[in-house]
Amino acid sequence: MKKGTLRALKVAVFLLCLLPLTKLALEAFGVRGMDLGANPVEELIHRNGKWALNFLLITLAVTPLRRITGWNQAIRFRRMLGLFAFFHVMLHFFMYAGLDQGFAIGYIVEDIIERPYITLGITALLLLIPLAVTSTNAMMRRLGRRWQKLHRLVYVIAVLGVWHFYWQVKQDTLEPLIYAGILALLFGIRIYYYLKRKRKMSALTMDESIRRETA
């Protein structure tokens, strides 16, 4: 892909990623009769949480997409998608801490300690911070091979995030289970390609040893 095309595509994807936030903002400010419903605080918290998970799953879909389609340029969009996930996680948290709890530290700490789903959620959020901080080119260079190791944390974060959703819903677990299913599928594709590569590698080394023996 040409540099110009890539840049244009990146801008397009960026604008697309801004749509959920734009819609929330229009509803929050009551533009053209749009609104957040009878419980706007809950709506803001839930919608941001949902979009955090959506972006996390989309980010995790980039590598499977590359493997399946062979379109390696997809990697160019991964950082932006991941940062959108981080952005909505932070909005999710600050809507909860600010609008819902009024920044009452005592209540927030009690929630984190006593309510397992919030413990999971805050853990996922804290683990995301180092990933966001080390997402720059400079940090990637500085960390070298360790960067990739560090960023494998995203698998743990995704599991914690979906689990947080599952434990939060009152009774109807269909939606979190759909998220869990998609996450399992994304993990499954990774495992499939990992095993395939491993088999190929061992076949190669076997070829090598046979050749050496017969030589």
Next chain:
Amino acid sequence: MRQSNRIKSWEITSERNYLNRRSFLASMGLAAAGASLLPAVGNAAVRELETVPGAYSSEEAANSWEDITTYNNFYEFGTGKEDPYQNAQDFVTEPWTVEIAGECAKPGDFAYQDIIAPHTLEDRVYRLRCVEAWSMVVPWVGFPLGDLLNRFEPSSNAKFVRFETLYDPRQMPGQQRGVLDWPYVEGLTMEEAMHPLTLMAVGIYGKTLPNQNGAPLRLVVPWKYGFKSIKSIVKIEFTRRQPRNSWNISAPQEYGFYANVNPTVDHPRWSQARERRIGQGLFAPKQATVMFNGYAEEVAHLYSGLDLRKNF
């Protein structure tokens, strides 16, 4: 002392209801003007009711018609808060029959009209506290459940009352999924059922109940979490033994039989100490939840000697 704990006498309530009614009628006038532009959704079927001011009304500002009719937990029509509003519009509630059964002298099937005809309909503004830690103030129309139950002459064996919601998955799309064990069932002790606060509600804001609010008749037990106030009732049964209730069947560690509003006993997954009052916008703080939802003076004696931590 916070104002919200106080309950004013019915005289003052009548004035407030009068004002509510007027502002509501004004808004209906506006709605009627725009009705030709809108699809026939919503509360096309609701009718004006003949009411008198009732006892026990709260002086707190009632939530708007819109809040009360678009933010509902009524899983028979879906688990999202706006699902009942979306999915209940075509729900048919005429004709409607209620079966009276169990330990009483006069069981039988009664048409909706026969159920309500002998009773004077009262306006009663009650607080409603959901187990999910949000609350509203609802201007109900109804009559004391006890007055209804007495007509069937319950025997001395009647210790509990069991209620059942309609089961009709064709009309109630939520029942096509096993989110709860359908039909929805609830229960009260006889003392709770006969308490003058306990209401058989047939309307809100001086009109018949919109479908999403449990048409045509539902229970209102204002000192208990909202899920006790069963909607669209088709069966009332006097029983000797304590009946199970749907939420208790589905998650016994989270929902009990009594389900009295109690800020000191948390739900296992969230705090019950505070609640969000619907309709106060983005920046309103939560408010403290009050024991028995502020009706302790009227009902606390029903539970003397009962460990409310165990009997949550």
